[in-house]
Amino acid sequence: MSMLVDILLVFQRHARISLRSPIWIIIGISQPVAFLVLYGPLMTSTLSITGVPAERAWQTYVPGVLVQLSLFGSAFVGFGVIAEWRSGVIERLRVTPVSRVALLLGRVLRDVVLLLVQAVLLIAVAIPLGLRASVPGVLAALGVVMLLSLGLACLSCALALTVKSEDTLGPTLNTGLMPLLLLSGVMLPMSFAPRWLDLVSRLTPFRYIVDGMRSAFQGDVLSTTMLSTALIALGIAVLSVLLGVRTYLRQSA
Amino acid sequence: MTIIEANGLTRTFRAGRQTVAAVRGVDLRVQPGEIVGFLGPNGAGKTTTLRMLTTLLQPTSGTARIAGADLRTAPREVRRRIGYVAQYGGTDPSALVDEELFLQARLYRIGTGPAGRRVAALLAQLDLGGLGSRPVGSLSGGQRRRLDIALGLVHEPQIVFLDEPTAGLDPHSRNNLWEHIRRLRDENGTTVFLTTHYLDEADALCDRILVIDHGRIVAEDTPANLKRQLAADVLTVDVAGDPDAARRLLAGLPGVRQAAVTGTGGLQVTLADGEQGIIDVITTLAGAGLGVRALQLARPSLDDVFLTLTGRGLRDDPNGPTSPIPTTEGVEHVHAR
Numbered sequence: 001m002s003m004l005v006d007i008l009l010v011f012q013r014h015a016r017i018s019l020r021s022p023i024w025i026i027i028g029i030s031q032p033v034a035f036l037v038l039y040g041p042l043m044t045s046t047l048s049i050t051g052v053p054a055e056r057a058w059q060t061y062v063p064g065v066l067v068q069l070s071l072f073g074s075a076f077v078g079f080g081v082i083a084e085w086r087s088g089v090i091e092r093l094r095v096t097p098v099s100r101v102a103l104l105l106g107r108v109l110r111d112v113v114l115l116l117v118q119a120v121l122l123i124a125v126a127i128p129l130g131l132r133a134s135v136p137g138v139l140a141a142l143g144v145v146m147l148l149s150l151g152l153a154c155l156s157c158a159l160a161l162t163v164k165s166e167d168t169l170g171p172t173l174n175t176g177l178m179p180l181l182l183l184s185g186v187m188l189p190m191s192f193a194p195r196w197l198d199l200v201s202r203l204t205p206f207r208y209i210v211d212g213m214r215s216a217f218q219g220d221v222l223s224t225t226m227l228s229t230a231l232i233a234l235g236i237a238v239l240s241v242l243l244g245v246r247t248y249l250r251q252s253a
Numbered sequence: 254m255t256i257i258e259a260n261g262l263t264r265t266f267r268a269g270r271q272t273v274a275a276v277r278g279v280d281l282r283v284q285p286g287e288i289v290g291f292l293g294p295n296g297a298g299k300t301t302t303l304r305m306l307t308t309l310l311q312p313t314s315g316t317a318r319i320a321g322a323d324l325r326t327a328p329r330e331v332r333r334r335i336g337y338v339a340q341y342g343g344t345d346p347s348a349l350v351d352e353e354l355f356l357q358a359r360l361y362r363i364g365t366g367p368a369g370r371r372v373a374a375l376l377a378q379l380d381l382g383g384l385g386s387r388p389v390g391s392l393s394g395g396q397r398r399r400l401d402i403a404l405g406l407v408h409e410p411q412i413v414f415l416d417e418p419t420a421g422l423d424p425h426s427r428n429n430l431w432e433h434i435r436r437l438r439d440e441n442g443t444t445v446f447l448t449t450h451y452l453d454e455a456d457a458l459c460d461r462i463l464v465i466d467h468g469r470i471v472a473e474d475t476p477a478n479l480k481r482q483l484a485a486d487v488l489t490v491d492v493a494g495d496p497d498a499a500r501r502l503l504a505g506l507p508g509v510r511q512a513a514v515t516g517t518g519g520l521q522v523t524l525a526d527g528e529q530g531i532i533d534v535i536t537t538l539a540g541a542g543l544g545v546r547a548l549q550l551a552r553p554s555l556d557d558v559f560l561t562l563t564g565r566g567l568r569d570d571p572n573g574p575t576s577p578i579p580t581t582e583g584v585e586h587v588h589a590r
Contacts, residue, residue: 006360013356017347084345092343092404095307096360097332 010106078160346390395426486527
C-alpha cells in the first residue's frame with residue numbers, strides 16, 4: 001500500500017514536469033502521426049504490389065509502428081535518468097524514506113502511460129487512413145505493447161544508472177536495439193525474408209511480439225501465436241523489472 | 254545524549270584489483286543542538302563519511318547511531334529523522350518550487366493538508382515567499398540554495414546534514430544563508446552537521462570543527478582554538494627605513510612569534526593576536542623613529558590550518574577541478590557504482 005502511494009507520487013512528479021514541457025508533448029503527438037502519414041502509404045502500396053489487400057496491409061503496419069514507438073520511446077528513458085542522477089534529484093529522493101522500487105516504477109510508469117496515449121492516437125489516426133481491426137485484438141495488442149514498454153524502460157533505467165554516461169548509453173542502446181528492430185519484422189513482415197534471415201529473426205523476442213500483435217489485429221486473439229506473444233512480453237517485463245529493482249536497490253546506484 | 258555517534262566507520266572501494274580505503278576509522282560524537290563543521294581536503298574522506306552517515310553508502314565496517322536509530326539495521330528510520338542537502342542540491346530545473354516541496358513532504362507521509370501548510374511555512378521561513386509557482390530553473394543561486402535547504406527541512410528533522418551549503422554563493426547570499434542556519438538551531442534546536450571549505454564560514458557558524466584527513470579525524474575543537482593552535486595572523490609591514498633594525502625591534506615584543514625580512518625588503522611579522530599586535534607594531538616602530546609606508550594583516554585561512562595539520566592545502570587537488578556531480582570525491586566517483 002505504502003509502496004503504491006510512493007509509486008503514484010513519483011509518477012505524478014514526472015508526469016507534471018513532462019506535461020509542462022510543450023516540446024515533449026509535440027514530439028509525443030507528432031511521432032505516431034509522422035509514422036503513419038509519411039511511411040504508411042509507402043508500406044501499404046509496397047505490400048499491395050505483392051498482393052496483400054489494403055486492409056491487411058494496415059493490420060500489418062500499425063502493430064509494427066506500435067512496437068517501434070515502444071522500443072524507442074522507452075529505451076531512451078535512461079537519458080532522463082542520467083540527467084536526474086547528475087542534478088542530484090535521485091540522491092535527494094534516496095535520502096527520504098521513499099521505497100527504491102517506487103523510484104523506478106513511478107519513473108517508468110510515466111513512459112508506459114505516454115506510450116498508451118500515443119498508441120490510442122496512432123490507432124485513431126489510422127482508422128480514417130484505412131485500418132480495420134478486431135477490437136479485442138487491438139486491446140490485447142495494447143496490453144502486450146505496454147508490458148514491452150515497462151520492461152524496456154526498466155532496462156534502460158538500469159543500464160543508465162550502471163554506465164552513468166550519455167556517451168555510453170546512446171551507442172549501447174542503438175547497437176542493441178537496431179538489429180533487434182530490423183529482425184522483428186517491424187518494417188516489412190519477415191514472411192518476405194530469405195529462409196536464413198527468417199530463422200535468425202525467430203531467435204529474437206520482438207519477432208514474436210510483432211507477429212502476435214498482427215494476428216491479434218486480424219482477430220486471432222485467442223490463438224497460440226498471441227498466447228506466446230503475451231508470455232514473452234510478460235517475461236521481458238518481469239525480468240527487466242527485477243533487474244531494474246536490483247540496480248535501484250544497490251547502495252551507490 | 255549524543256545525537257550522532259559513530260564508532261570506527263570505514264569504507265573501502267575497489268579500483269580494479271586494488272582496494273582503496275577512503276575512510277579508515279572515523280569516530281565522532283555530536284550533541285543535540287550543535288552546529289558542527291566537517292572539514293577536509295578533497296579526497297580526505299569527507300564526502301564518503303557524509304554519505305555513510307546519511308544512508309547513501311553502506312559502511313564497510315563500524316557502527317553509527319543517528320538520532321537514536323542504528324545506521325546499519327534501521328536505515329529507513331534514520332532517513333525519517335534526518336535531512337540531507339547535497340552540495341549541488343537536487344532539484345529539477347523545470348519543476349515548480351512548491352511542487353518539489355509538496356512532493357518531498359508527501360514522501361515523508363505528511364498528509365496533503367499539513368503538507369500544504371508546511372510548504373507555505375517553509376517558503377516564508379526561508380524568504381522564498383511568492384516564488385512557489387516559479388520553475389526552479391528561474392531562481393537565483395541564493396534562492397535555489399534556500400530551496401535545497403527547505404527541501405531538507407520539510408519533515409522537521411532532528412539533524413540536518415549540509416554539504417558545502419554556501420559554495421558558489423555571493424557574499425550577501427552567504428551571510429543570509431548563515432543567518433538561516435543559525436536560526437534553525439536557535440529556534441528549532443536542530444542539530445546541524447555541515448561540510449565547508451571556508452574558514453570564515455566555520456568561524457561564523459560552527460560551535461565545533463572536525464578535521465578529517467586520510468580517512469581519519471585528525472583534529473577536533475572550536476574554530477578559535479584550532480586557529481590559535483594551528484595558524485597565526487601574519488602582518489606584512491613596508492618600513493620607511495632599515496627593515497633589519499625594525500625586525501630586531503619587533504622580535505622582542507611579547508605578542509610577536511616571529512619576525513623576518515622578506516626577499517623584497519618587506520617585514521613579515523607573525524602575531525598571536527593580529528588586532529592587538531598591529532597597534533604594538535605601529536607604536537613600537539614610531540617610537541624608534543621608523544615610519545610605516547603600508548601595512549597588511551593576513552588572517553589565518555583554513556588553508557593555513559590545513560597546511561599545518563595535514564601538510565597540504567585545503568583546495569589542493571592534483572586531479573584538477575572536480576566535476577559538478579553529487580559524488581565529487583575522485584575515488585568514489587569512479588568506483589562506487
